[in-house]
Amino acid sequence: MPAPAPRKNHKVLGRLSLPERTFVADALRTETVGGVLLLAAAIAALIWANTPIRESYESVRDFHVGPAALGLDLSIEHWAADGLLAVFFFVAGIELKRELVAGDLKDPRAAALPVVAALSGMAVPALVYTLVNVTGGGSFDGWAVPTATDIAFALAVLAVIGTSLPSSLRAFLLTLAVVDDLFAILIIAVFFTENLNFAALGGAAVGLGVFWLLLRGGVRGWYVYVPLALVIWGLMYNSGVHATIAGVAMGLMLRCTTRKDEGEQRSPGERIEHLVRPLSAGLAVPLFALFSAGVAVSGGALGEVFTRPETLGVVLGLVVGKAVGIFGGTWLTARFTRASLSDDLAWPDVFAVSSLAGIGFTVSLLIGELAFAGDKALTDEVKAAVLMGSLIAAVLSGVLLKIRNAKYRRLWEDEERDEDLDGIPDIYEQDNPAYHLRMAEIHERKAAEHRRLAEVTGGASEENDGPA
Template sequence: MPNKPARLFSRLTPSTERTLADVLRTERAGGILLLIGTVAALIWANSAWSDSYEAMKSFTIGPEALHLHLDLAHWAKDGLLAIFFFVVGLELKREIVVGELRRPSTAIVPIVAAIGGMAMPAILYTVVNLQDGGSTAGWAVPTATDIAFAVAVLSVVGKWLPNALRAFLLTLAVVDDLLAIIIIAVFFTDEIDFVMLGASVACIIVFAVLASKRITSPWLLFPLAFAAWAFMHASGIHATIAGVALGMAVPAIKAKGEKHSLAEHWEHLWRPVSAGFAVPVFALFAAGVTLSGEALSSAISDPVAQGVVVGLVIGKPLGIFLATWLVATFTRANLDRGISWPDVLGMAFLAGIGFTVSLLIGDLAFNGEREAEVKMSVLAASVLAAVLGAAMLAWRDRSYRKTYESRSIPVGHDRMGDAHELAREIGGVAEPAPKQDGADTH
């Protein structure tokens, strides 16, 4: 009997589905708070109190002796985003050790899609900026995906979409974050103080040893983590890299007697802090830009802004879709039952929502220059990508719902159980069956 062809976006294990549901809940709330922080920044920066907004951003605090006498905007960019990247590190560790990235068969699609989704925007941005007045320094700005915004949009328009497709977006974003981290570390580091870097690495190693032995006293780990961050900041490498390294140092396999691994437990604990506080506050500091006719005209005619919009709105979905199609073509794999290529394209458009990491990379790439153009282009491109992705997925969502509702459930059967299984069969999402006594609620 011939072997059955592999299927892309295959169904998930119960553990992965549980984790997916948890991530969707927290990121949806985080996306709403991120939107609130962004709107607040735009209103404040364009109000009669705009001077107070700039004064807040430039207010400095911190010990000069430790090279940490920074303004609040830098504390948000270097400090609060370290929490965000710590959660990314935890998620990466779990995905690589026990998640979808541990097996080549399930890892190949999001990895190749993420690479395509970063290469194509960079290429298109560079092509646009070969003209007079352009700058190739910002090639990495349109390569990032903001998972909080993307999941927030998905939660509104994608109730009936397949879980496997949702997991694809999340796993793609994890790989995307890893590639963004590599870009930040490699391309945006001018000089390295190896003594400071060595001190940071030593702190991270001690942190890893303590975590592996389940010595988790905050009186030990918090000072170590802060020292690792401070030394990394002083080394010349962006301080958020320390957050990723600390997250990757946490064990992702359960020890004897543990209900959940330490990485899973800390991710569950710190994700609300990241999505609900760190990233929205960063948006409050980073998204404020003056929106005037002159500024908008300047941005529209600026090749940098044009390249960012083209990269995020066209390059991202094109790169992800083509990469996924190539995987299907060369591996002769089929899409899982109930999933179609328009679904993939809709998800690819959502990946064009750059925002958080795009703003960070834009600041690193231009070091304060072309600030308004970069911010306006990232905001405009993210909104446009969200609208296009939402429109396509809302259309697909209606199709899944009609398919589900057209099926009949036999009289006398367990209707809730049959409905759930039927929705899974056609790729939809049904309401979960009533929880049994003693069920795991984590």
């Protein structure tokens, strides 16, 4: 009886396929720009809230607007958190759907790595927060605050430090953030929903059903879907379930596969994401940051961040819990699936990216508001802790990535090289005989040009050189 064939070893964080690489590059380009705007908005909020014009910040943030009869007489701060972030979660829903049907999460074996890493990267920070508050006698209400990763802010840090991070690590960070967003949504829906209004919830469910039927029927036109989406959002808000759940539910309903028999170049989900992502990254998230990150920061307040158990738990959860959780989950997945790390990378690279995931700005601020809604002072202190933890994680990961930046730059140049100018990086054509034929022709043409140049300049060169 022949011995069973050995299980084939596979690579962790290996090179992406060309279509996946193109998608990741396009998605991250928008997220990076949005991240820079997010960073600018956070800085503007901190300056506005810590200068003599602080009262104007509070007046604008607390100004109420909206139809009270519909239960939507909300402050600007709430409109940003409950309204604008619904757009952010709508895009997150589309990203998740695409990953499930056409991306890394489609293949269970490939999906194991980001899913386990994301789960570990949420469980360990929650555990760190809980342990700190058990020993310090603090409140357990904020256990979920350090569990979130802010992909836009993380990419802004990459843009600032200028690292040429390989596409495989960027894709890992993006997929990790998508799975992270999914579980953050579940946390919000399960743990921060109180006093359900079943009539409004039923109305929202009916609205989502109509939305799905219209999509299935091929109905087109923003004038149909935008008003319906607003109605669904309003009903979801009044139901007691956080209104951002409406956004992700509608995003998940979009079709994210192309119909080749109908000549589709891009799926409806991809087209809509392309239209809405700039609105999310360039407007919705920065405005949320502007009206959520404006907390009073002083020497005494920053000192309390490291002495109060609730805030210390948030900082340690983001800085230590995220890095240890994601790195540990990745290593364990590789260890027990007999996988090996890509030859181009080393485990310190994975740890650096895991540290970068400790930037938990947007969703962490949102969960902090929900967790300590009845205590304004503690809410502001937790926000300060989120800012401090995200800043420390950004600096730590920036230093770790800078150490390896020369290596990353070489990998990036290899990925981008296109000597035959056909629009496809050479690294993806190395097994194609036609590619080698083209390269041979290019090299022969260059050699011929050098020979002609030598013939033209050879006489002058010999005169100048003199006898050997």
